[in-house]
Amino acid sequence: MTDLQGLHAVVTGGGSGIGAAVGACLLAGGARVTLMGRQIEKLQAQRVLLGGDVAVQTIDVGDEASVKAAFAAVGPVDILVNNAGQVETAPLHRTSLALWQQMLNVNLTGTFLCSREVMVGMSERGFGRIINVASTAALKGYAYVAAYCAAKHGVVGLTRSMALELARKGVTVNAVCPGxxxxxxxxxxxxxxxxxxxxxxxxxxxxxxxxxxxxxxIQPKEVAASVLWLARRDSSAITGQAIAVCGGELM
Known part of the structure; x- marks a missing residue:
């Protein structure tokens, strides 16, 4: 499990859940890992649990200045896992503009901002992996989470556009869509x-x-296993895909 040896991986939303499982999986694969998130205490606790070559960095993925500062602090990135996300429920007719914008800001704009910070460096070095943790909500509709669904659908569209822009640069861009x-x-x-x-x-x-x-x-480690596969050097032919990790909910 050393396919990722020498590579630096950044995982947003890395303090718990899927992000923590992804960090553990990439670390086991040989990568140097930086966990990013808003709560430094959770990040530090996860670093202690993981051991190994793990750093932490605070970030608000929806804030451009915060994103720029965070990525400037951690240096070149070879693997970016855009995992930070948030869900709030409401019937559409009761969804305020503030809630709508919050869901897009965290789930979609954050993916855009973080990806923009790493894609040039990846292209110049001729290698990179951007993996966006979306959701089955990116591939179908769910009632009472319209804003979240719209944002995650946007993540898949962004994934496909970036994949085409970077296809000749040695950089792949994919989404995993957990149930x-x-x-x-x-x-x-x-x-x-x-x-x-x-x-x-x-x-x-x-x-x-x-x-x-x-x-x-679904268990977080199952999502992490799919991320690890996409991050590998020998997964270079897989790009622009939205891979459902959902036990057959979508086929």
Whole structure:
């Protein structure tokens, strides 16, 4: 597991959930890893858990100045995993403009800003991997999360455009699209369902898992394994793809 030896990987939203699992997977693959996020305490705790060659850097992915400062601080990046994301639920007719813009800012604009910071350097060095953690919401619709779905659909469009622009530069750009995954976001969804419907947490979890033909939630390490595959040097022919990691929910 040393295919990534000598490469520097940055993972946004790296303090927990999918981001933490991705950081662990890339580290095991031989990469030097920088975890980025807004909460330094979570990042530092994750660095202790991982051990090895791991650095941390605070960032607000939706703020251009913060993104520029963060990437200037960490130096050249060979692998970028745009994992930072946020979900808020509301029926469309109750979705405020502020909520709409927040979902686009974190989930879509953040991917754009971070990718823009690394793509020139990757092109000049003739190697790079940009992997965007989207969602099955990037490939289908879900009720009550229209802003989130719109943002994640945008991530897939951005992925495809960047892939074409960078295709001759030795840089690949792909998206992984997890279904409901065992993370804080799903825990929040379970709590919301329970609060609004009166159902137990177990029933709410079962409802989310039912969308997966395997009848379960995806595990963060399963998403991380797909990221690792796309990050490998020998995955150079895979670009512009949106790969569903969802147990057959989408085919």
């Amino acid at each position: 409901y995954t065992e993370t804080d976001i799903v825990a929040q969804a379970v709590a919301t369902i329970s609060e609004k419907t009166g159902r137990s947490a177990e029933a709410a979890r079962a409802e989310l898992a039912a969308s997966n033909p395997q009848g379960r939630l």
